[in-house]
Amino acid sequence: MPQTDIQPRLIEMAKAYLVVRMHGQINVPHWATNTLELLKLDKKFRATIVPAKDNTLGMLNRIKHYVSWQEADLNITKELFNKKARKSGYKKITDDDLVQLGFKSIDELASSITEGKTSMNRIKPIKPWFALSPPKKGFKRSTRKTYGEGGILGQNKELAELVRSMI
Template structure:
């Protein structure tokens, strides 16, 4: 089982209760927030339920390391820096990302690390519609081009 990157691309106005609950469970309640989830049947059920509001794709180690370095927060205002990683025995975000990709660690194992990343709107804007699914020429749902979009949002 691998890891998936989930990004919320819509707010929660006029959203059904089941979808709102699914977004809360995945911890992507705000627009342009992202999180890392495991690729298992229960998570895929949550993603299927909220497919009109989120985009997801398989995660690679380089993107996870850059997310942790640029957008990882230990508290509301303090960024994830080398001190917290050294206390846990890691040399840097690349080592933490590789341990997470191997399944040895989770985001919750890092003491105080927020389990989501607040992203900004993509530089250069969205090239396709944010209201359509990927198969229909949009960005929502299972989207193999999501890592490229997230790099512009970091």
Template sequence: MVAVVRVRGTVNVTKEVATTLSKLRLLRANSMTLVRLTPSIDGMLKKAKDYLMWGRIDKNTLRLLLLKRGRLPGNRRLSDENLSKFTRYNSLDELVEAVWASDSPSQVLKPIKPVFRLTPPKGGFKKSVKKHVKKGGVLGDWGDRINTILKRMI
């Protein structure tokens, strides 16, 4: 499972890239979504690489993300009571296991809002948001290292 975070804003975005970002549901800076890496998603990430960072999320970060930033309709938090009322899962741990085992996280997270609104990272981005990871920036594929920056953004 891959976490995709939009790092840059909306100014001077080409129409083609804006369409790609809207298909990923990333309309604002510091918003995040979960996707499975398929060839079509990989192409979308490469097309919008100048505005995104992405990488493989681990189970602990996924649990923390759902606990702190997951929302149900009406901006309700993902408490055990709300989960049992609005979803078929009775606890957050059940939901995390189902999302982790699923091929389609959006289907498992159906009543939950698909976009997570994150804050800018605590301490700021340590590198430029205009350069790619390989050139000393934050854009592009982070791999497993994305979990450290996601924990600072949650």
């Protein structure tokens, strides 16, 4: 039997995911509510950045009818931290807060979160979510279908543009 050279496929896994809750709190089953609470997505139009671990994709696939997600991009992460990151009392974060966390700038914090080195839950004075508004000029696709069916739910390749319109 001839020996064939089988090249292993190199699947580059994402290091972090940007997740946005698109569905409200009504008629959500308890198992989905528990998963959404674990991801710190308590309300509609909340966003967070979740580090990619073994169970992350499983959690996201389980609640795909309530959220949209995409691999985290450094530019959108910086934009979210600059405009929407808040600490307790809903106050904007300052350079002093970043120094206490051990970061020199928002760019350094954003790159650390995007690369999956730090999670949003570990940067304590900063809230682990971003409160977004509904998108300007509305949704271009259906909000009740998955991305593959022509909607916005589930793994969404166009989520970055949508989030920019929600900031």
